Structure formats: structure tokens, C-alpha cells
Amino acid sequence: MWRCPLGLLLLLPLAGHLALGAQQGRGRRELAPGLHLRGIRDAGGRYCQEQDLCCRGRADDCALPYLGAICYCDLFCNRTVSDCCPDFWDFCLGVPPPFPPIQGCMHGGRIYPVLGTYWDNCNRCWQAGNHSAFWGMTLDEGIRYRLGTIRPSSSVMNMHEIYTVLNPGEVLPTAFEASEKWPNLIHEPLDQGNCAGSWAFSTAAVASDRVSIHSLGHMTPVLSPQNLLSCDTHQQQGCRGGRLDGAWWFLRRRGVVSDHCYPFSGRERDEAGPAPPCMMHSRAMGRGKRQATAHCPNSYVNNNDIYQVTPVYRLGSNDKEIMKELMENGPVQALMEVHEDFFLYKGGIYSHTPVSLGRPERYRRHGTHSVKITGWGEETLPDGRTLKYWTAANSWGPAWGERGHFRIVRGVNECDIESFVLGVWGRVGMEDMGHH
Template sequence: MWRCPLELLLLLLLAGESALGARRGRGRRELAPGLHLRGIRDAGGRYCQEQDLCCRGRADDCTLPYLGATCYCDLFCNRTVSDCCPDFWDFCLGVPPPFPPIQGCTHGTRIYPVLGTYWDNCNRCTCQEQGRWECDQEPCLVDQDMINAINQGNYGWLAGNHSAFWGMTLDEGIRYRLGTFRPSSSVSNMNEIHTVLRPGEVLPTAFEASEKWPNLVHEPLDQGNCAGSWAFSTAAVASDRVSIHSLGHMTPVLSPQNLLSCDTHNQRGCRGGRLDGAWWFLRRRGVVSDHCYPFVGREQDEAMGRGKRQATARCPSSHAHANDIYQVTPAYRLGSSEEEIMKELMENGPVQALMEVHEDFFLYQGGVYSHTPVSLGRPEQYRRHGTHSVKITGWGEETLPDGRTLKYWTNCREEGYGACDNS
């Protein structure tokens, strides 16, 4: 049976009523789509007055545009089914309208009914009685006041608006854009692997892994609104290490989705996870390539299984057939010595790091990032932080205008290259 939308059926009925009225000789105009049987939709407006338009009798060209429809300023519109302009009665006739206008609120060029809403970044504004707007007061991930304060404060980096974060609250940013649990005490107390510098060895002031190992250090993947940095950073570092230590014979981009979906022991997928658990899974079970098992932005119930060299299940992607399993040797913990981390990176490839992310990090656009105090004078809900894991690919130094030297690590963001203060 053929069905039509309710709105179309309503218009057909109205048109039919109008046609019937014309046949009876009543001479009524069709009700314009922007109007309704109870009269005007908004709380007012100087339509007839601004145009000084009041026509006698019926004058069908005595009209003005009105909310996408047409309203009239002639005496013929003084009837029950109203297509009058909002100020017809008081301006043209000098009397109150025969029915009260529907109250509403104005925002920009639009008029909203009572309880109508619009979004102001991450906050919903609702129209109340007497034309008053009531808006939520959630701190937003993109905060123009904070952007201005950072850029005016000479903190060594530039802030800006990332469109992907527009409309998200700060709480959502902390919950959905990070995603690494703090390590347990057993992991924190692991013995450190110390890299010994030779007597008189001087490390370069700048280094980038992609320059030493071209085509073997991969571009980072975007984790989107999945709190899975534990999986993304682990897969990214493992991808580079496999490529470097196989001398380029294997250059896989390993699958974060494989970890998100299959590493479920004490892990929470896109709601956060542990780095030690991710490395354990890579060592004991292994993962396939991102081409075989691409990122979908959530956990999937897809058990790949482990064969001797291939997964026991087919690739979830229909465009890939090579379901090779990649495994790694046991992970190890580096010391906190700046020089030892640099030497490890320069000799063996990119390393993984934990960082404390504060509310201003989401606004980073360029320069050497360090946490700023711009939110200290604001309410507590504007000051949030969480734990993030990243891949570090190099380091460098920058000379500030006052002559100070600022050291930094590179590639501290999963979406692209950045720099983080390592002083």
C-alpha cells in the first residue's frame, strides 16, 4: 500500500479545503505554509509598520515575506483563519489582536517557540517564557576565552579552534579523547633498563626517527572519539619497531582495533586500557595489520584467534586477505633520565610515553606545549586532566626571545606532529 508523509497529507487536506471554499464562493486565500490555524507564530514584529503598509479591502499584492511564507497587511485578513502580519491589528486597526501571539525567543534572525532550543557550542539553550533564553553552563572543549588568554600570554605555543572538538564538553574530551589508565604499582616498580652513554658521548641537539629510518616510521592514526590511546600508542610504537628491527623486510601498520576488540583482560576498549596489558597481548597473542582489521571507532566482537603465523579468522576487511600475525618481544621500562631516553630512541626507534593532559592541551596548534595557568582563576569544573599515552619520535631545542633554550619531544599527538616541553 502506498503511504505518504503526514506533512504531505496535511498540505493536501488544506489545499482541498481551500479549493472547496473557492467553489462555494467564499473567496478565502490559501493558508500559507508558514502560518497556522491559530494565527501568527512569533511574539511580534514590525512588518506592516516598517513598510507603512495598510491596504483597504482585499489586496492580494499587499504582502510581506514572513518566516518563509507570506503575510498580509490588507483589511481582508481580519478574520478567524489569520494570515495577517503580526502587527496588522495594532498598526492598521489600532486594536489588540483577536488572539494572543504565541510567545517565543529571538536568536540571530530566527524566532523560536517556547521550549525551542539551539546549541551554543557544547551548551543547549532553551527558550523560556517572556522571550528569555536559559543555557547550560558546561565548560566546552573549545573555549575561545582560553584561546585568547593563551595567545596573549606568551607561553611559547599557539592555541586555536579544532573543528573536530566543536560541540564537545570538556568532560567529554577527557573521557573520549584520551584513554590510558595509570599504571599499577607493580608496573611502576618494574626494574628500569638503563642505557649507558659511552665516555665523552654527546647526543645531538635534535633528532627525528623518520629521518634516520625513512619509510619505516609510520604516520600516526587518529583515535577519534575512542578513549583508546593505550591501543593506538602501543600499536604505533610496535609498528615502527617491527619495521626498524626487520630492516624494512616487514613494514606493517599494526591494528589498534585488534587490541581494542580482542585484548579484553582488564581492558575496557574505547573506554580506556592499560599499557602493560597491551604489550602482553602483543607478545603472547599478536595482532594483524590495520589494513586487515581497520579502525571502526568502537569495540567489535571479532575474535581473530592465533595460528602459527596467521590468524585463524579471515580479515574483517573484505579488501585484505593477508591475515599475518605480528608479535613482539617483552616490553621494558626506561628510566626517567632524559639522555637515556634519547639514546634509546636514537638506537632502537620511537618510544612510548605517558603524559598528563590538561584542559588547554586540546587547543594546541603549534609551538612547544606546556601546561598554562590560564584556568586557575576559573571554577573547578574548568580545570580537568587525564592520562594519555603517545609515541615519541624525536627531540629538539628552541631558543626563546629572552635567550633561554627550551628542549622538547616531538610527535606527542596522535593526530599529527607536535612538540611537548621536556624540561
């Protein structure tokens, strides 16, 4: 099946700043449209190279047709940016472009522009789009600031799996969504901003849902990622990355408060800045339970109850086992590899599209992330084949993807999403069932 969403980098509306600052009085070229003002870059790319054009100085005739407009291959381009041909920098100057190209898809010798869904042999592509949260960011920065789960050590990856056995003849439904089985107990996607803390956000998200489900709705907290980011400091790096096993250990042994009590402080890209200090500690109160030793850092909230979980367990990587666990006990946490095209996901059933295979290494970087799987489904393609998928919540806010969620191909370990899946039980006693 051919899938066509773009590849490369996070999209920039950008060179507008450069072009608008160019010298006035450019005569005829003043009329040239600002090809790059909205970050438009043609994936075809080989304009100057195909014509072997690289004119010295400013030569207005050193131009080629470009997507219904004109682009230039003369050295004056270097000062204007907005009307250069896509390969001017690579071919004429031998340097990377001043901003990353947005790739289209090459298929059958034809280039398909970005931001669309195309049909070929009756197979559907997933859709890509431009996310304003990523404007001005390079792929390297996206991987450094928007992910943040450190791949588990070999000893953790070898953690004993709990195998869920399907009863003889047991048939799982073709579609399931946790929010339909447990209305009002499944929380909306979070937003980690430019904090590489998906280790804390996905852990808090899964624990929030599971505490709510296992307390039969008596407790429905949105648990605090900031509590983990600031206080779980043993071999963790806060907004510069962390480990899932350490996060779950902290939730079991120390516990965290709600997000209302200890809200996310956010963190812009300041590598040198100190991490916010821990504002919430807990002490043992018998029978393994904990209580807070401080008031909420947020002065408007008094409820500083500590929420805990039981020991985390790892599921088998068979999709049927993951499905059964999800349907019986609630959303699960999954590790996944994020590639360059995932940042551009807007809708549909995602699978990694290696459109940047021929590009330099800097366009093909990827990193480890963690998300909350909430359900599954399948879609019948027009040619009669069935495409199975997971539904999952990301932590890039509601504007990304399908209202903060995404769908990804199921059953083939796409992007390693089935390789390390964790479940946990909320620690709920009889006393918790009454006073909340």
C-alpha cells in the same frame, strides 16, 4: 615565562542552534550581533556583576559594550542566548552557562583574546586553536572519549627500569627526528575518534615503527589497534580504556595483524553498545611464533600475517636516556597527563597553562593518555634562553596540532611525560627478512 593559550573547554560553534531558533520579531535586538554564534566568549567575563545589572523581563537598555558590540543582562537573554553578557548565567541566574566559556589569558591586568600568539618580555607562547572534531563536546566528554589509558598499577609503575648508559664523552645531537633517520619506516599519526583507546593506538603505533626498523624495512606494517581493542579483553575495556602492560603482553604472546587486514571500526559515543567481537585469533606454530586462525575481517585483504614483539622494557626517566634509546632503536611510548588546554593545542612547544585554576572543578579535570615520542629539538628564545622539547605523535588525527604531532617541553617531566616511558623490539627472525 608567561604562556598564554586559553583554557577551558572544547570549543563549540554552538549556540548558533539556540540563537537561530529564537522567536522572530525581536525589534531592535534583532540587529544585535550573534555574539555566541561562533562560540565567541570573552574571558574577562564580569560584565553584569561589575555593573550590578540584572534586569527583569526584557529591558533593551539593560546592556553593556562588549568587544565592539552590545551584550545584555536582562532575563530575556535566557531565551535568546546569542547576545547575553558572558557572566549573565553565573551572576543573574546562578547557573552554569549553557555552553562552556572559552578562556583568554589574563596578564598584567589585561585580557588577551584566544587564537593568537603573543610576545611578552621576548618569550613566545604556544598557540591554541579551535578543533572541529571537538565541537559540541564538553571537557568531561573529551576526557572520557579521547584518552583511554588507565594509569598503571603501583606494581607496574615500579617495573624495573633499564638504564641506558651514555659513553664517556658521548654527546647527543641537539635535534633528532626518527623519520629522518628511518625514512618510510615511521608511520603517520592515527586517529582514535571518540574511542577511549589510546592504550591500543599508542601501542600499535610504536610497535609498527619498531617492527619496521628492526626488520630493516622488510616488514613495514601499520599494526591494527582494532585487533587489540576487540581481542585483548583480559582486564581491558576496549574503547572505554585499557592498560599498556596488558597491550604489550598481548602483542608478545598473541600478536596482531595489520590495520589493512583488521581495520578500525570506530565507535561513536554509545556507552551501552557492545564492543565489536574479536575477529582474529592466532595459534602457536613453534619457536614462539603465531599464525592467524581466520581470514582478515576485511575481505579485500588476504595478508593475515601475525606480528609480534619481544618483552616490553621501561626506560629511566632521565631525558638523555630516553633520547639515546629513541635514536638507537626507534620511537618510544610515553604516558602523559592531559589537561583541559591540551585539547586546544595548535602549534608550538606545549606546556600546561593553568589558566583555569580559579574555575570550578569541572573545568580543571585531566586524564591519562599515551603517545608516541618520535624525536626532540630545542629552540632559542629571543632573550637567548634555550627551550628544549620532545616531538610526539598523538592519535587525534592529522587535523589536530602540528599535522597530528605536537611538541612538549623536555627535561622537566612536563605533564608526567618522562615518568613512564616504554620501549620494545619487534620480533623478527631471519625467515621474516626474506619473504616480505
